[in-house]
Amino acid sequence: MNKLMALVALSTLAVSPALAADGAKLYTEKTCSACHGPAGNKTLMPDYPKIAGQNAKYLEKQMLDIKSGARANGNSAAMKGVMPLVSDAEITAIAEYLSKLKP
Template sequence: MILLLATSAAVADGEKLYTENACGACHGPTGNEPIMPTYPKVAGQNKEYLIRQMNDIKSGARNNGASVAMRALVANLDDDDIAAIAAYLSKL
């Protein structure tokens, strides 16, 4: 029960963080309508995969394509924020 509650709280925070950080400006309001054909859809992806991609973009380990376009945005997110956003996006 506690675990279930914690999970839904993380998802709710993830939605808030996604909106507040204007992630939807590039990936679309529900993560499924990128504004550029070369930008990825982030909705419905595997949670662990999303966490890894955000951390790698943040650290610079991932520096391909247009990842520089969003480095400044993930730079402000801590591990909890990233996990909450990934949980939210993976459920869309």
């Protein structure tokens, strides 16, 4: 069982840099930077969230909830039109990327 856990840990480490690189590209391509700023810490509007450095699972959950309609409060309406264009795998990559940025 320890070998299996080690393999899982190694595979996670091997994938993370690729996800982060894809996440950076996706963050720009999916227009996230238009509202959240190029580095996720300088927003278009004062009440938009600064997302740089946030927990990856938190970011992923928020994006998935906006996409599904489970979250429809506050400024989530601004993202509602974009989220159908972002796959779940892309959401994960963007969240991982953002979690590694400095707030």
